[in-house]
Amino acid sequence: MDDPQPTIDTDLVRRLVGAQFPRWRHLPVSPVASGGWDNRTFHLGDEMTVRLPSAAHYSLQVEKEHRWLPKLAPHLPLPIPEPLAMGEPAEGYPWHWSVYRWIEGETAKTARIADLRTFAVTLAGFLVALKQIDPTGGPAPGQHNFYRGGLLTVYDGEARQAIAALDGEIDTQAASAVWEAALAATWSGSPVWFHGDVASGNLLVEDGRLSAVIDFGTSGVGDPSCDLAIAWTFFEGASREAFRARIAVDDATWARGRGWALWKALITVAGHDANQTEVERQRRVIDEVLADHQRWA
DSSP, X not given: OOOOOOOOOHHHHHHHHHHHOGGGTTSOEEEOTTOOSSEEEEEETTTEEEEEESSHHHHTHHHHHXXXXXXXXXXXXXXXXXXXXXXXXXXXXXXXXXXXXXXOOEEOOGGGOSOHHHHHHHHHHHHHHHHTSOOTTOOOSSGGGTTTTSOGGGGHHHHHHHHHHTBTTBOHHHHHHHHHHHHHSOOOSOOEEEOSOOOGGGEEEETTEEEEEOOOTTOEEEOGGGXXXXXXXXXXXXXXXXXXXXXXXXXXXXXHHHHHHHHHHHHHHHSSSSOHHHHHHHHHHHHHHHHHHHHHO
């Protein structure tokens, strides 16, 4: 049986901050509108946020971010989270937690973006810069990031089970072909930095432009193809082509990127814990991935 999850609320945050960082105890605490699932996020005053992992498997990411984000930030063309303090387990909360500087911006939605093609090029440029940072000593794929940057074979069983479960709902033959192509497109390059969860919720927008990239909990060094999934989950048509042109990866890496996008979409649609809106969104992702594979195969 899973251990019971702690109740994470403003009262807990006030107690933790007050006891461990008394210089901030006078600041108000309030939930962030989009507080996340892996971590619960709260405003601390006007210039900081507090982030608490919601489960043990997310807590592994806290020390990693505190160690590596300050090293990555000077080399990147956009702001990323800035850790200010790391809290200790206390008050019935069992894991380390973080205080970050607040970054202005709204989560990325197409309605908030002035030009999606320009947005795609800017994001690709950020990921290119991230890959160019010295990876020496960086965290290899593992439990801390759910094996992002590692081999897709980790999720082979899940993907195949989901394809079988969706027989009659999707083109399972085409989905199997995409998955097999992704597995066959093996990676043999040197490890590079990757973000690990390039999704609209982790991209901030100001004045219609990409303004920051947040949540590096699944980051590491390895195969960067996992960062390509957004090509199908958020971009389409001209914006996808612009993203691919700027990021300039080979066909094999693009095929593995399709695999990452397909795996996540398959398990979401085949699962029973997603709302209908998300299921429909992931069905569209499956369609986009299959069409893209057919076009380039």
